[in-house]
Amino acid sequence: MRTSLLLGSATAALLTFPLACAKTSPSPGPAVGAGGAVVPPAGRQVAVATAAQLQAALGAARPGDVITLADGTYTGQFSIARGLSGTAGNSIVLQGSRQALLQTGNRKSGNAALFLLGNEHWEFRGFTVANSKKGVMVDFSSHNVFAELSILDIGEEGIHFRRFSSYNVLRNSTIQGTGLEQPGYGEGCYIGSAKSNWATYTEGEPDKCDFNQVLDNVFGNNVKAENIDIKEGTTGGIIRGNAFNGQGLDGANYADSWLDVKGNNNLISANTGTNGGPVLLDGYQTHVAVAGWGEGNVFRDNQCAVQAAGYGFNIQTKNGSALGNQVHASNRVTGAAAGVANVPVTP
Known part of the structure; x- marks a missing residue:
């Protein structure tokens, strides 16, 4: 039981990179269903392999997107833009294998390797978070799923x-x-x-x-x-x-x-x-x-x-x-x- 904790700032600076850094499959236009109703397009498949591509994808995500991490080490304080959310029917997914590792590279200072601030309906699946002051920080954020993650060396x-x-x-x-x-x-x-x-x-x-x-x-x-x-x-x-x-x-x-x-x-x-x-x-x-x-x-x-x-x-x-x-x-x-x-x- 601890009665007090002294933490750093609850926000991490959002890095800005060109969206072109991430490989994004184009999304088709709206389809027309029975009775002429417009069917929302399926989310995009976004493949990332560098820290810059990952932060760009997090900053530009939209409901239904599936962001897939290539195996490797991603160093940074990865944050999601405030209020950027999926929906109840179309979560945003960030996924990877245990060999895809998010880290800040510093266990003594800084903040979390993965930081949510006012985000809903995200799913985080399969990857590793390690070698950081904090692993995952979730502020003002609800209806998110964290599954099959490995969090260690924090x-x-x-x-x-x-x-x-x-x-x-x-x-x-x-x-x-x-x-x-x-x-x-x-x-x-x-x-x-x-x-x-x-x-x-x-x-x-x-x-x-x-x-x-x-x-x-x-x-x-x-x-x-x-x-x-x-x-x-x-x-x-x-x-x-x-x-x-x-x-x-x-x-x-x-x-x-x-x-x-x-x-x-x-x-x-x-x-x-x-x-x-x-x-x-x-x-x-x-x-x-x-x-x-x-x-x-x-x-x-x-x-x-x-x-x-x-x-x-x-x-x-x-x-x-x-x-x-x-x-x-x-x-x-x-x-x-x-x-x-x-x-x-x-x-």
């Missing part, structure tokens, strides 16, 4: 949903080697902002990064802070089917569990936690960082090989109440010296 957090970013999905990805320069800021996946940062990022309002889903990912080794940290101000997330790993936890900023929940009404289910490591205390924790938060979270069907001195589930209580948090009997806990949970288990 100075601070791997992927951060921040500034009212909601309804995003992170799935089937691998996150390891985060916090290599700042262990206390080295979460694998960070959702929301601490109250101490609301004045900076949200004009003092709770950072409502709501209804994000983290599904079927593999975390660790060497995620230095929590595998996932869900901050106060967030609501309704789903954390399901992930493999958590405590080997490499550093302990800075109280990071001593696989997952720390300070938001409300999150469902944490069907996850597997292993490799406690020397720093792990509890498998899962909730905290009341701000009054009215850290409530109503549900834990069920999780497999927890804790191998540590604490609990499988350590629920912060207030005046003897678990604040609506539920630890179900369907969870399986081994190796937790203090027991399954510090609160009564829900049948």
